[in-house]
Amino acid sequence: MIQDTMPRRLFSPEHDMFRDQVRRFIDAEVLPYHDQWDEEGVVSREVWEKAGAAGMLCPTVPEEYGGAGADYLFSVVVMEEMARVGASGPGFSIHSEMAAPYLERFGNEDQKSLWLPKFVSGHAISGIALTEPGAGSDLRRMSTSARKTNAGYVLNGQKVFISNGQIGDVFFVAAKTKDEYATDSMSLFLVEADTPGFTRGKNLKKIGAKAQDTSELFFDNVEVPHENLVGGEEGQGFFQLIHGLARERLTIAVSSLAKSEGVFRDTVAYVADRELFHKKLTDFQNTQFKLAEVHTELTVGRCMVDRLLEEYVEGELSAETAAAAKLWTTEMQGRTVDTCLQLFGGWGYMWEYPVARAYAEARVERIAGGSSEVMKSIISKSLFKKMDIRADFS
Ligand SMILES: Cc1cc2nc3c(=O)[nH]c(=O)nc-3n(C[C@H](O)[C@H](O)[C@H](O)COP(=O)(O)OP(=O)(O)OC[C@H]3O[C@@H](n4cnc5c(N)ncnc54)[C@H](O)[C@@H]3O)c2cc1C
Structure with a gap:
């Protein structure tokens, strides 16, 4: 329990056992390194892989994709324990609770079979790239474009403030497939960080959460195949x-x-x-x-x-x-x-x-x-x- 003053009735003995394991993991593998990560502006890849081995990444991913198929409360345990001790460096929740669910829900079988086991093990780190220098709350203003070609799509543009941006291997990138200020103008693409034309900009200096990398990303004629259009249909991003x-x-x-x-x-x-x-x-x-x-x-x-x-x-x-x-x-x-x-x-x-x-x-x-x-x-x-x-x- 985080707070003894109020009994919590949500969690089973299995959740409580997992919570003990997560606490031990954080004490041994996160807290001793956090100051160093604060200095470096990014956490180690090693902690991701160790967290994966400890079952702390993407606990809700189904077993067929390498996950535990656990209920959401196991995710809650990880988030609460990290938060309780101020372990803000590892961007686990963006990866497990935002990126992985998009892939699980909208990815095709090949994408899910390729990426989800790596997400679970921590061998691949993911992020979500929506925000641009000129478009945050009002995403319809974004200017990153995805032009359709015979081979797939060509992405051009820039993102900013992207969590896991320095360390990430794959990103869900929002881009316009229609040059309009409209709800159906935006699509999501799966972009691997080793794709030619994809570059990372600065690891941005922040006033807090200094160990968590927050980055600019640039797309200069980045070619992705048709299958990387998430969900397979244009204009579905929003x-x-x-x-x-x-x-x-x-x-x-x-x-x-x-x-x-x-x-x-x-x-x-x-x-x-x-x-x-x-x-x-x-x-x-x-x-x-x-x-x-x-x-x-x-x-x-x-x-x-x-x-x-x-x-x-x-x-x-x-x-x-x-x-x-x-x-x-x-x-x-x-x-x-x-x-x-x-x-x-x-x-x-x-x-x-x-x-x-x-x-x-x-x-x-x-x-x-x-x-x-x-x-x-x-x-x-x-x-x-x-x-x-x-x-x-x-
Ligand atoms: C540390 C950090 C990590 C981030 N991680 C990610 C990430 O991983 N991926 C990603 O895509 N983005 C990320 N973001 C971006 C974040 O989601 C945006 O900063 C946020 O959506 C606000 O957009 P903006 O910064 O462009 O501000 P703006 O949209 O320009 O907002 C300026 C001001 O206008 C206000 N405003 C907005 N709408 C209204 C309204 N309707 N009525 C009145 N006022 C309004 C805002 O509240 C704000 O006060 C991150 C940002 C930070 C700081």
Whole structure:
């Protein structure tokens, strides 16, 4: 359990056993190297392969493709345990919870047989390349193009902020198959990193999550065969992305909450130890009240996230409810890290303290994977739709 204050009823003894294994793996194979990865701006390939061998990558991939065919709660265990200790370097969740599900759902048999076993073992690392310098929230503005030829498609353009961009072997790349600002103008392509014309740009310097590589990618007449058009039909990119959104956003909510719980746990330990004015920091009512406020928010978050996990497992989670979970948990994470950092005083501002890293890392959660403003648009759109009210959401 991450938080002892609230019993969780979702997990079976098998999940709990897996959680113990994952914790041991992180203690032995992730945490001792994380500072070094922070310096280098990328994690080792070795940790991916070891995580694969430990069953931590793509646990839900079916057995016929080399996976464990496990339920989504096994994925949740991995994400929570990584998040709880601030192990933000390895981009496992993008690979396991975003890229692999696209391949599983929309890939053809050859692609699935080729890539999924390697995704599971950690011998191939994947990423999703949607964002461009001029197009993030408004993906219809993207300018990367895919021109059809007799042999397949030729991609030209540029992507930015791509997680696993330096280390990835294969990317789902969004490109326009129709030069229009339209929902059906975009398609997804599977692009292998050793394809001629594909190059990686800078490993971008960020304010947090420094061990996770975030990269520019360039496409200069990159030729891919017809089969690499994901799903085999042009113009389906948006619809394919929408399909995965509930899982992606729930994944972010799971992780945001676990990160917040981890920071809270560290903060409680710190204030119990810190002395000032002949007292413990815990003796000040301000400290007690701040901790009570954070704890209450974490409890609210736990109730929501666990309930939505149930809904997801039952196949009932809607995109707008997942958006609400992403919105609330990431905003709550921002409040939590700020309150906790304040209780650490100047030490909280020092990079060597996990709370400083957690503070910096938390900031991106309200931006990436759909910003808070985009989440609000999705939620309000669904409300107006239910009430049959017309409004301009362009
Ligand atoms: C560390 C990191 C990792 C990332 N990883 C990936 C990745 O792996 N793959 C990938 O494709 N992308 C990735 N991204 C990109 C991320 O998804 C985008 O940054 C995000 O979608 C926002 O796009 P943008 O940066 O272009 O900002 P913009 O879209 O330009 O947004 C600017 C501002 O406008 C606001 N806004 C947007 N829409 C509305 C609206 N309807 N109403 C009011 N305000 C609005 C935004 O909330 C924001 O405040 C990553 C980004 C970061 C920082």
